[in-house]
Amino acid sequence: MRFRILGSGPGLPQLDKNLSSVLVEQAGKLILLDTGEGCSKSLLGLGYSADQIDLVAISHYHPDHISGFFMLMQMLYLNGRSKPLTVYLPENKDFIIESLKTMYTFREKFGFKLEFKDCSEIGAEHPQIVFAPTDHLLGYQKQIEAVGAKNQMKSFAFRIKGERGDLVYSSDLSTVDCIEPLIKGCHSIIVDALHPDAAQIIKLKDLSVKRVLLNHGISDELDMIMAEASPEGFEFAEENRWYEI
Numbered sequence: 001m002r003f004r005i006l007g008s009g010p011g012l013p014q015l016d017k018n019l020s021s022v023l024v025e026q027a028g029k030l031i032l033l034d035t036g037e038g039c040s041k042s043l044l045g046l047g048y049s050a051d052q053i054d055l056v057a058i059s060h061y062h063p064d065h066i067s068g069f070f071m072l073m074q075m076l077y078l079n080g081r082s083k084p085l086t087v088y089l090p091e092n093k094d095f096i097i098e099s100l101k102t103m104y105t106f107r108e109k110f111g112f113k114l115e116f117k118d119c120s121e122i123g124a125e126h127p128q129i130v131f132a133p134t135d136h137l138l139g140y141q142k143q144i145e146a147v148g149a150k151n152q153m154k155s156f157a158f159r160i161k162g163e164r165g166d167l168v169y170s171s172d173l174s175t176v177d178c179i180e181p182l183i184k185g186c187h188s189i190i191v192d193a194l195h196p197d198a199a200q201i202i203k204l205k206d207l208s209v210k211r212v213l214l215n216h217g218i219s220d221e222l223d224m225i226m227a228e229a230s231p232e233g234f235e236f237a238e239e240n241r242w243y244e245i
């Protein structure tokens with residue numbers, strides 16, 4: 001398995017970083033996790049044809065994780081994709097279906113069948129992918145009630161099994177604890193280093209993870225720890241390179 005972080009930036013745009021997106025090549029399949037702004041351009045730069053992406057999964061609906069989704073669909077459509085595509089969504093599939101229509105992007109006119117399913121269904125069709133819900137959006141309860149919205153606060157982390165070891169993409173987290181069983185024994189983790197307390201990230205040392213890629217920005221506390229003496233196996237996530245497992 002190999003993977004490439006197409007976007008490693010936090011929610012606040014940075015000049016030198018793209019927004020959240022990870023491309024995984026595993027057993028001949030191309031999996032795209034999150035579609036932050038810039039992902040289409042990155043895929044184009046890598047020379048992939050429109051038919052090469054096998055599946056897309058969105059961890060949650062914050063703009064830094066979904067902002068490139070509609071351009072990705074437009075690119076696949078205009079580049080003549082013909083292979084069916086399933087996109088796994090965290091919640092409220094109708095929001096995406098209606099948004100496509102609103103943008104005059106009618107999937108009925110696409111040259112490929114575009115289907116939407118719930119992230120919780122991903123393992124049924126792709127047993128090499130395991131998911132776990134995260135606590136990232138749980139703090140929104142009061143705001144959701146206050147405006148009478150129907151958001152379900154769903155956010156997911158994914159583990160992709162590989163022959164030589166597994167990869168976990170945490171997406172955004174409040175704590176690492178919420179996905180501890182998903183992480184245990186994996187080879188590499190791309191972890192949100194911005195939101196959780198530094199102690200939560202350092203705890204990954206105890207979960208037998210060989211490589212911890214600090215992604216999505218970094219908290220001041222963790223940045224200080226890394227400057228003093230970075231724990232073994234901990235490194236800053238980099239865009240524009242392939243990581244192998």
Ligand SMILES: [Zn+2]
Pocket residue numbers: 010011020062064065172216
């Ligand atoms: Zn984010």
